[in-house]
Amino acid sequence: MSATYESTASTTMALIRPRLTDHHGVMAAQAELDFAIPFFDEDIPLYVDPFMLWRSPSQQDQALHTSLVNAFNHLGYLASKGEEDQAVRTLIAASECDEVGLGSSATRKGKRIGESKAREIVELFKRIPYYAQRGFRHFEEIQFFVDGISKDRISDISCSFLKSFLIDFTMQQCDKTGIPREPVDVENVYDYRKNAFETQRGLVLPVHPGDGRPLLFVPKRWLRFVPWQNCDEYFAGYCPQDEISHKPEEITRVDVLDYNRDHYGVIDAYIQHKERTFEDCKNDPLFSQIPVTSARRKFSLIKKLPTGKDDGADRKYEDAIGQLLPSLLYPKLDFAQEQARTDSGVSIRDLIFYNTASTQFLADMHKDYGSRQITMEMKNVAAVQREHVDQLNRYLAEELGKFGLFVTRNPLNKAVFTRTVDLWSGQRKVIITLTDDDIGQMVELFESRQRDPLDVIVKKYNEFRARCP
Known part of the structure; x- marks a missing residue:
C-alpha cells in the first residue's frame, strides 16, 4: 500500500460507515444522485436485476439487456462448437464483480463460482432443447435449474458483462459530482467484438482510498432487493408441487430443480406471466421512509x-x-x-x-x-x-x-x-x-x-x- 493510500485511509476510517462521497467532501444526498454511493467497508445490500433493463422504457437500457443476454448466449454457441472449456472460463470470470460493491459481503470481496458449477450452467444449453435452439431471453432463468445461483450471483454476472457501460457511466457521474478519479487498470472488461474478457489499462476512475482498487457506480434504477423472477415466488405460487411428489411438504429445492430441467414449459409459463406484469416491477430505493x-x-x-x-x-x-x-x-x-x-x-x-x-x-x-x-x-x-x-x-x-x-x-x-x-x-x-x-x-x-x-x-x-x- 502506498503512503498516499495509507494517509487517506486513516482519514476516511475515522468516519462511521464511510462512503466515497463523504471521503471526498462531496456533500450530496443519496436521493439526489443517479447512482448508489459506494461504501468502503461493505457492500450495498441491493442487487442488479437484469429484468429492470428489459422492462425499462429507456432504449439504452433495452439495448444493454440485449447485449447482456447475447453475451450470455454466446456461451451456448461456444459449447455447441466444442469449445465448452472456453465457455466455462468466461462464465467463471463473469461470476464476480468486486468493483461495484453490491451484495452482502462485509469486505467488498466476493468469490467466483467453481468450474463444476460453471459447467452445470453451460450444460443447460444442451440439456434443455429450448435453450439449445433459441438461447435465453432472460439469463436469470438459470436460478430455476442450477442450485446455488442466488441474487448476488445474477447481479455480478450482469455487472461483469455490462462493465464497459458501467465504466463510462462512472466517469460521467464523477465529472458531474466532482468525485476525483485516478488512472487504474480494470480486469475482466467484456469486449463484445471479441466476445471475451480483457484487462483495460489506464482508465481514469474513482478508487478505494485503502488499496487503490477501482470503484464502479451502478444506476439506482437497476437495483432491487429480490429479482423480479425469483425461486421463492415460483415455488410458492407456480411450481406444480403435486406433480413433483405426492408429499409436497417433503419437496426439496433439488427436487424442484430436477423437475424444472425436464419440464421447461412450467418455467416458460412463469416467465411469460412475469413479462405480462412488468409494469409492477419497480426498483427498490436505498432507503424507505416509514409511513x-x-x-x-x-x-x-x-x-x-x-x-x-x-x-x-x-x-x-x-x-x-x-x-x-x-x-x-x-x-x-x-x-x-x-x-x-x-x-x-x-x-x-x-x-x-x-x-x-x-x-x-x-x-x-x-x-x-x-x-x-x-x-x-x-x-x-x-x-x-x-x-x-x-x-x-x-x-x-x-x-x-x-x-x-x-x-x-x-x-x-x-x-x-x-x-x-x-x-x-x-x-x-x-x-x-x-x-x-x-x-x-x-x-x-x-x-x-x-x-x-x-x-x-x-x-x-x-x-x-x-x-x-
Missing part, C-alpha cells in the same frame, strides 16, 4: 415509556427513536447507522447521519464545526447529567465534527445547560437537545408536509446560540 401512521405510533410508544431501564424501557426508547428519526430527517440527512460505543465502562448508543450539506444550516454545520457526520446520543433518562455531556463532548472529535445532539425526554436543567454553554465558550462545540416535545413537533411536520422536520433542529440550534456569549 405517517407508523411515525405516529412510534411517537405514541415513546410518550408512554417510563424513563430509566426498568423492563427494558431504555432499549425500547432507543429502538423507537432509531426507527423514527432516520425517516423524519430523510432526505436532508442520510442515515449512516446506529452505533454502540463505550465510555468509562458505560454503553452508549448513537444515531449517526451523513451530513449532506443540502440546506444552508447543514452547510454551516460542515463549515463552522467540521461535521461531516452528525451524532445523536439517545438517553432515556429523567435528566441528562453533567457526565453525559462530558461523554458526548469526548466523542465530538475533529473527525466527526464539533456538533452533536442529545435525544432525551426532558430539557436540560440549568446546571447541565450551563455546561454545554461552557463547552461552546471554551472549545466552540455545540451540544443541543431534542426532547419528547421536539420529537412530537417533528412528527407533526412530517405528517403535514408543510415544513421540514429538520427545521426543529435548526430552531433548537438558534435558541442555543442565542444564549451563548
Whole structure:
C-alpha cells in the first residue's frame, strides 16, 4: 500500500460507515444522485436485476439487456462448437464483480463460482432443447435449474458483462459530482467484438482510498432487493408441487430443480406471466421512509415509556427513536447507522447521519464545526447529567465534527445547560437537545408536509446560540 493510500485511509476510517462521497467532501444526498454511493467497508445490500433493463422504457437500457443476454448466449454457441472449456472460463470470470460493491459481503470481496458449477450452467444449453435452439431471453432463468445461483450471483454476472457501460457511466457521474478519479487498470472488461474478457489499462476512475482498487457506480434504477423472477415466488405460487411428489411438504429445492430441467414449459409459463406484469416491477430505493401512521405510533410508544431501564424501557426508547428519526430527517440527512460505543465502562448508543450539506444550516454545520457526520446520543433518562455531556463532548472529535445532539425526554436543567454553554465558550462545540416535545413537533411536520422536520433542529440550534456569549 502506498503512503498516499495509507494517509487517506486513516482519514476516511475515522468516519462511521464511510462512503466515497463523504471521503471526498462531496456533500450530496443519496436521493439526489443517479447512482448508489459506494461504501468502503461493505457492500450495498441491493442487487442488479437484469429484468429492470428489459422492462425499462429507456432504449439504452433495452439495448444493454440485449447485449447482456447475447453475451450470455454466446456461451451456448461456444459449447455447441466444442469449445465448452472456453465457455466455462468466461462464465467463471463473469461470476464476480468486486468493483461495484453490491451484495452482502462485509469486505467488498466476493468469490467466483467453481468450474463444476460453471459447467452445470453451460450444460443447460444442451440439456434443455429450448435453450439449445433459441438461447435465453432472460439469463436469470438459470436460478430455476442450477442450485446455488442466488441474487448476488445474477447481479455480478450482469455487472461483469455490462462493465464497459458501467465504466463510462462512472466517469460521467464523477465529472458531474466532482468525485476525483485516478488512472487504474480494470480486469475482466467484456469486449463484445471479441466476445471475451480483457484487462483495460489506464482508465481514469474513482478508487478505494485503502488499496487503490477501482470503484464502479451502478444506476439506482437497476437495483432491487429480490429479482423480479425469483425461486421463492415460483415455488410458492407456480411450481406444480403435486406433480413433483405426492408429499409436497417433503419437496426439496433439488427436487424442484430436477423437475424444472425436464419440464421447461412450467418455467416458460412463469416467465411469460412475469413479462405480462412488468409494469409492477419497480426498483427498490436505498432507503424507505416509514409511513405517517407508523411515525405516529412510534411517537405514541415513546410518550408512554417510563424513563430509566426498568423492563427494558431504555432499549425500547432507543429502538423507537432509531426507527423514527432516520425517516423524519430523510432526505436532508442520510442515515449512516446506529452505533454502540463505550465510555468509562458505560454503553452508549448513537444515531449517526451523513451530513449532506443540502440546506444552508447543514452547510454551516460542515463549515463552522467540521461535521461531516452528525451524532445523536439517545438517553432515556429523567435528566441528562453533567457526565453525559462530558461523554458526548469526548466523542465530538475533529473527525466527526464539533456538533452533536442529545435525544432525551426532558430539557436540560440549568446546571447541565450551563455546561454545554461552557463547552461552546471554551472549545466552540455545540451540544443541543431534542426532547419528547421536539420529537412530537417533528412528527407533526412530517405528517403535514408543510415544513421540514429538520427545521426543529435548526430552531433548537438558534435558541442555543442565542444564549451563548
